[in-house]
Amino acid sequence: MESLPRPTSRIRLELDDPATNTQRLREAGPVAAVELAGLHLWAASGDEALRTVQGDTSGTFLRGAENWPALQRGEVDPAHPLVALVGDLRSLLALNGTDHERIRRLLRPAFTPAAVKHRRGQIEAVTDRLLEGMEAAGPRVDLLDFAWQLTVEVFLDLFGLGPEHAERLSDITTRAFALSDPGVHAEARAYIADLLDHTPPEAAGGDLLSLLAASHRAGDVSRADAVDTCYLLIVAGFDTTLGALLNAAQALATHPDQRDLVLTGQVGWSPAIEECLRRYSSVATLPICFTTREVELCGTELPAGAGVLLGISAAGLDPHRWNDPETFDVTRNPKGHLAFGHGPHLCLGAHLARLELETALSRLFARFPHLAVAGEVPPLPSFMIRRPASLPVDLTPGATRAA
Numbered sequence: 001m002e003s004l005p006r007p008t009s010r011i012r013l014e015l016d017d018p019a020t021n022t023q024r025l026r027e028a029g030p031v032a033a034v035e036l037a038g039l040h041l042w043a044a045s046g047d048e049a050l051r052t053v054q055g056d057t058s059g060t061f062l063r064g065a066e067n068w069p070a071l072q073r074g075e076v077d078p079a080h081p082l083v084a085l086v087g088d089l090r091s092l093l094a095l096n097g098t099d100h101e102r103i104r105r106l107l108r109p110a111f112t113p114a115a116v117k118h119r120r121g122q123i124e125a126v127t128d129r130l131l132e133g134m135e136a137a138g139p140r141v142d143l144l145d146f147a148w149q150l151t152v153e154v155f156l157d158l159f160g161l162g163p164e165h166a167e168r169l170s171d172i173t174t175r176a177f178a179l180s181d182p183g184v185h186a187e188a189r190a191y192i193a194d195l196l197d198h199t200p201p202e203a204a205g206g207d208l209l210s211l212l213a214a215s216h217r218a219g220d221v222s223r224a225d226a227v228d229t230c231y232l233l234i235v236a237g238f239d240t241t242l243g244a245l246l247n248a249a250q251a252l253a254t255h256p257d258q259r260d261l262v263l264t265g266q267v268g269w270s271p272a273i274e275e276c277l278r279r280y281s282s283v284a285t286l287p288i289c290f291t292t293r294e295v296e297l298c299g300t301e302l303p304a305g306a307g308v309l310l311g312i313s314a315a316g317l318d319p320h321r322w323n324d325p326e327t328f329d330v331t332r333n334p335k336g337h338l339a340f341g342h343g344p345h346l347c348l349g350a351h352l353a354r355l356e357l358e359t360a361l362s363r364l365f366a367r368f369p370h371l372a373v374a375g376e377v378p379p380l381p382s383f384m385i386r387r388p389a390s391l392p393v394d395l396t397p398g399a400t401r402a403a
Contacts, residue, residue, distance in 0.1 A: 009033070010032075010033045010034055010035040010040065011024050011025065011028050011032045011033065011034045011035070011043070012024070012034070012035050012036075013025075013034050013035065013036045013043075013285070013309075013383070014383070015036070015037055015081070015178075015179050015180065015383045016178075016180075016381035016382060016383065017379075017381070018284030018285065018313070018379070018380075018382055018383065018384070018385065018386035019284075019379060019386060021284060021285060021314075021383070022284055022285075022311070022313040022314050022317070022386065025043055025045035025285075025311045025314035026045065026314045026317045026318070028043075028045065029045075029046065030044070030045060030046025030047075030048060030049040030297075030298040030299075030300075030318070030320070031043070031044055031045070031046065031049050031297050031298050031299070031300040031302075032045060032311075034309065036082065036309070036383075037080065037081065037082070038077075038080070039076065039080065039082060039307070041288070041306070041307040041308070041309055042300075042302055042306050042307065042308045042309065043285070043308065043309040043310075043311045043314075044297065044308055044309070044310060044311060044315075045311025045314035045315055045318075046298060046311075046314075046315060046318045046320065046321070047315045047316075047318040047320065047321035047322075047338065048298055048318075048320070048321070049297055049298040049315075050310060050311060050312070050315040050338055050342070051315075051338065051342050051343075052297060052298070053289055053297070053308055053310065054310065054338070054341055054342040054343045054344075054345055055342050055343030055344075056289075056343070057343070057344065059096075059097075059292055060291060060292055060293060060295050061289040061290070061291060061292075061308065062096050062289065062290055062292055063086075063093060063094050063095065063096055063288070063289055063290070064086070064094045064095065064096065064290075065083070065086050065094070067290040067292065068086070068288075068290050068305075068307060069290070069304075069305035070305065070307075071083060079182060081179040081180060081182055082179065082287055082288065084182035084185060085176070085179060085185070085287060086287050086288055090222075090224050090225050090228045090229075091228040091229055091231060091232035092104065092229065092232055092345070092348075093232055093236075093286070093287075093345070094228075100344060100345075101344070102221075103221065103225060103229055104344075104348065106211070106212075106215055106220065106221065107208070107211070107229070107233075107348055108348065110158070110206065110208055110211065111348045111349055111351060111352060112351070113351050115206075116351040116352045116355055117355075119154070119157075119158075119352065119355065120355060120359070122154070122157060123150075123154055123355060123356055123359045123360075124359055124363075126149075126150055126153050126154065127150060127359050127360050127363050127364075128363065130146050130149055130150055131146070131363060131364065131367050134146055134395070135367065135368075135395065138395035138396065139394060139395045139396035140374055140392065140393070140394050140395070140396075141392070141393060141395060142390050142391060142392050142393075143246060143249055143391040143392075143393050144246065144388070144389075144390045144391050146360075146364075147242050147245045147246050147249070147360070147391075148170070148242060150245070150356065150360055151238060151241050151242040151245065151356070152166045152169070152170060152238065154352075154356060155169070155234075155237060155238050155241075156169075157207075158207065158208055158237070158352075159207055159208050159209045159230075159233075159234075160199075160207025160208070160209045160210055161195075161209065168191065169234055169238065170238065172184060172187070172188045172191070172234065172235070173234060173235050173238045173239045174239065176188065176235050177235070177239055177382050177383070177384045177385045178381065178382055178383075179382075179383045179384070185231075188231050188234075189227050189228070189231060192227050192230045192231055192234070193223070193227050195209060195230075196209065196212060196213045196216065196223075196226060196227065196230065199213040201213075201214070201217065208230070208233060209230065212226045212229060212230055213226070233349075236347070236349070237349050237352075239282075239385050239387075240282050240283055240353070240385070241282075241349075241352075241353045241356055241357075242282075242387065243282025243283075243380075243385050243386065243387030244276070244277060244280075244281075244282040244339075244353060244357060244387075245356065245357055245360055245361070246282075246387050246388050246391050247276060247280035247281075247282055247386070247387055247388075248273060248276035248277075248280065248357060248361055249361065249364065249371075249391065249393075250280075250373060250377065250388060250391055251276050251279065251280050251328055252272075252276075252361070252365065253371050253372060253373050253393065254373055255328050256370075258272075258328060258329070258330045259365065259369075261330055261331065262330060262365070263365060263366075263369055267330045267331055269358050269361065269362050270354075270358065271330065271331075271332075271333040272330040273354065273357050273358055273361065274333065274334050274335070274337065275328065275329060275330050275332050275333070275334055276328075276357075277316075277337060277339040277340075278316045278322070278332075278334040278337040278339060279316060279317075279325075279326075279328045280313075280328075280386075281312050281313040281316050281337075281339040281386065282339075282385060282386055282387050283312045283313065283339065283384065283385065283386070284311075284312065284313045284382070284383070284384055284385060284386040285309050285310065285311050285312065285313070285314075285383060285384055286309065286310040286312060286384060287307075287309060287310075287384075288307050288308065288309055288310075289307075289308045289310070290305060290306065290307055290308070291303070291304055291305060291306045291308065292304065292305075312338060312339060312341075313386055315338050316337055316338065316339060322334065340353070368395050371393050371394070371395060372393060372394045373391070373392070373393055373394075374392045374393055374394040375392045376392075377390070377391055377392070378390060
């Protein structure tokens with residue numbers, strides 16, 4: 001191929017600062033050479049570049065540690081937190097081609113629009129109960145408590161688990177996304193394997209745990225695939241939705257002009273939520289694809305064997321894709337944003353996440369239309385997740401409900 005220039009310097013990414021990473025990637029352009037905790041990698045952080053990598057079906061960009069040449073040659077420390085994350089996990093994030101499609105096909109019935117619609121009543125009831133409790137506890141509360149409780153209750157119901165599992169699963173998710181505790185993966189897999197082993201055959205039904213247990217017993221998936229698929233669903237389905245809800249609530253609370261457009265009916269909740277997802281994606285950066293050959297990506301030459309990070313939140317701020325991308329504008333209706341991914345790896349839970357967001361946000365701001373952020377909002381230290389670690393709000397201005 002024609003020789004193309006390669007960057008002479010690398011952008012440093014932090015393991016605990018997703019907002020800074022997003023800004024650095026946005027400023028670096030659609031494809032950037034990056035350094036993450038000593039690893040020399042690349043990042044696809046423009047809309048077109050990210051869409052190309054995620055949508056690839058040619059085998060040019062593959063997932064899975066077996067496709068990481070530097071790791072296979074012993075040039076990367078196996079104890080590195082990113083290696084521990086992608087390691088030998090056989091989840092949907094690490095599978096390709098027919099293996100990936102086989103697992104998606106198994107799970108797809110639980111996430112169809114019809115299946116998600118069936119959960120609307122439960123989500124509405126949980127939301128209303130939590131808002132009643134929050135109003136009674138006011139006037140100042142941490143919105144993290146509301147978002148966490150709602151997300152975890154929907155999540156546990158989806159998996160057919162009782163409330164006694166809530167704290168454990170939340171802890172696993174937080175530690176996995178922090179990339180600071182490689183031991184969490186083995187702990188999580190042992191915990192999930194035990195859950196699958198103790199799911200009785202007669203319990204096989206609509207919940208995901210029973211579905212995976214029954215599929216394993218029938219020989220449709222291996223034990224490793226069942227465990228790792230469940231692990232991914234736990235990690236990807238909990239903190240991402242929690243973060244999206246907190247980010248959207250903070251955005252609407254701190255942009256009263258935009259909030260009022262929605263509350264007065266000038267803009268619908270659906271397009272407003274899409275703008276929240278574009279501008280304040282809870283997913284900052286995801287690992288990792290590997291090039292199987294030398295390839296040009298948006299004018300940058302990538303060598304064979306390059307590790308490519310997925311700059312989700314930076315792509316939402318791409319000035320070549322969005323006009324005035326830093327501005328939060330609920331009238332934008334940003335169809336085609338990449339907050340839920342693209343192509344074969346499009347998020348299975350996108351319909352469910354959107355339903356949770358629309359239900360929670362519409363009811364939250366109907367009850368507290370002037371809800372205000374009260375104090376400092378500390379960010380969650382993470383590489384992959386971008387959300388507040390807490391979100392203190394004052395409910396007093398919203399004591400009078402919207403008409």
